[in-house]
Amino acid sequence: MKGAGVNVETFNGSLLREPWEVKTGSGGPYRVFTPFWKTLKEIGPARAQLWPNSRKIAGPQKNPKSDKLSDWGLLPTKPNWANEIAQNWTPGEQGARDRLNHFLNNNIDDYSAGRDRPDKEFTSKLSPHLAFGEISPLQIWTATYDKMAGGNISDEAAMKFLSEVAWREFSYSLLFFNENLPEKPLRENFADYPWRDDPEGLKAWQLGLTGYPIVDAGMRQLWRTGWMHNRVRMIVASFLIKDQLIPWQEGAAWFWDTLVDADLANNSASWQWVAGCGADASPYFRIFNPVTQGGKFDPDGDYVREFLPELKKLPKKYIHAPWKAPEDVLQAADIKLGKTYPFPIIDHAMARERALEGYNEIRSA
DNA sequence: GTACAATTTAG
DNA sequence: TAAATTGTA
Numbered sequence: 001m002k003g004a005g006v007n008v009e010t011f012n013g014s015l016l017r018e019p020w021e022v023k024t025g026s027g028g029p030y031r032v033f034t035p036f037w038k039t040l041k042e043i044g045p046a047r048a049q050l051w052p053n054s055r056k057i058a059g060p061q062k063n064p065k066s067d068k069l070s071d072w073g074l075l076p077t078k079p080n081w082a083n084e085i086a087q088n089w090t091p092g093e094q095g096a097r098d099r100l101n102h103f104l105n106n107n108i109d110d111y112s113a114g115r116d117r118p119d120k121e122f123t124s125k126l127s128p129h130l131a132f133g134e135i136s137p138l139q140i141w142t143a144t145y146d147k148m149a150g151g152n153i154s155d156e157a158a159m160k161f162l163s164e165v166a167w168r169e170f171s172y173s174l175l176f177f178n179e180n181l182p183e184k185p186l187r188e189n190f191a192d193y194p195w196r197d198d199p200e201g202l203k204a205w206q207l208g209l210t211g212y213p214i215v216d217a218g219m220r221q222l223w224r225t226g227w228m229h230n231r232v233r234m235i236v237a238s239f240l241i242k243d244q245l246i247p248w249q250e251g252a253a254w255f256w257d258t259l260v261d262a263d264l265a266n267n268s269a270s271w272q273w274v275a276g277c278g279a280d281a282s283p284y285f286r287i288f289n290p291v292t293q294g295g296k297f298d299p300d301g302d303y304v305r306e307f308l309p310e311l312k313k314l315p316k317k318y319i320h321a322p323w324k325a326p327e328d329v330l331q332a333a334d335i336k337l338g339k340t341y342p343f344p345i346i347d348h349a350m351a352r353e354r355a356l357e358g359y360n361e362i363r364s365a
Numbered sequence: 366g367t368a369c370a371a372t373t374t375a376g
Numbered sequence: 377t378a379a380a381t382t383g384t385a
Contacts, residue, residue: 024374024375024376025375025376026375026376030374030375031373031374031375032373032374032375032379032380033380033381034375034379034380034381035374035375035376035379035380116382163381164381167381230382231382234382238383273381273382279373279374280380280381284369284370284371285369285370285383285384286382286383286384287383287384288382288383288384289383289384289385292383292384292385293383352384363370363371
């Protein structure tokens with residue numbers, strides 16, 4: 001590329017393949033993940049392209065006043081909202097490599113099923129490192145393949161993990177070929193969906209005060225730590241979109257502001273996926289039941305109790321539906337519904353029907 | 366275990 | 377023409 005007398009060369013590094021390199025038989029971009037992933041596996045990642053030796057990247061500019069990082073006032077102190085981020089992640093390339101190695105040595109064999117359990121530590125937690133470019137997908141791909149080739153981990157576990165990295169690639173492809181992905185539904189008829197304007201509902205969702213524990217625990221985890229478990233991201237997104245009928249763009253905006261791993265391609269593609277207006281063609285009946293999902297993926301309620309201390313003493317039988325608990329159980333757990341923890345702000349069964357009606361409307365339209 | 370509706374994609 | 381990440385009742 002040339003312009004204004006400046007030559008620009010780009011070097012692949014943040015993706016396994018540039019978006020235009022993963023092509024369908026007819027040469028266009030994929031709109032469905034499975035065939036995209038099949039092709040990506042076949043062609044494999046691009047070889048690392050190193051910077052030419054002649055290019056030296058300038059180091060950080062020295063502060064004229066002080067070399068001490070603490071004097072620069074870069075980190076928040078009052079309040080130190082980064083505290084829990086610092087507790088959970090070690091920023092930088094070394095921290096990223098350590099995280100990858102730890103995952104490959106300890107967690108990956110349980111990844112396939114375990115990745116859905118927010119109460120356990122089975123995910124790689126590499127997303128912030130990927131988002132900040134502290135590790136490349138090629139490094140992840142290579143390290144995982146090496147482990148697999150060495151017979152240290154099962155093929156199934158390795159490929160399941162790498163397929164999730166490939167979802168990131170797929171999202172980038174969708175964004176590259178659809179520049180409006182962050183704002184506009186890929187399926188245009190969804191612009192007519194009967195969304196509700198509900199500032200109070202949005203606030204309740206953001207603060208983790210919906211009355212559905214798995215939703216609230218997720219939103220509080222996000223606010224406190226800057227990160228949320230993937231399964232819970234789907235649950236809270238489904239609740240905002242399908243139960244509250246609030247436009248997915250509002251949810252995407254909140255995630256964009258609060259996630260330490262915020263990534264425009266992942267965020268946009270994933271919110272569209274939950275909304276059903278993305279590349280996936282048949283998701284209209286996929287409406288998560290927050291109680292069922294909680295019981296299935298946080299069976300003992302450990303995740304809920306970690307982020308909702310006000311429910312700490314509630315027995316697991318009622319942990320995902322406190323409003324169903326008898327009064328004496330609530331009393332024994334020091335819970336006063338409507339005071340210490342909200343009643344559900346919406347009835348899920350009603351909301352489900354309402355969401356389905358909405359889909360009918362845009363279908364016949 | 367099955368129905369839930371209809372559409373789009375990819376080969 | 378087969379298939380389509382992640383669900384629910």
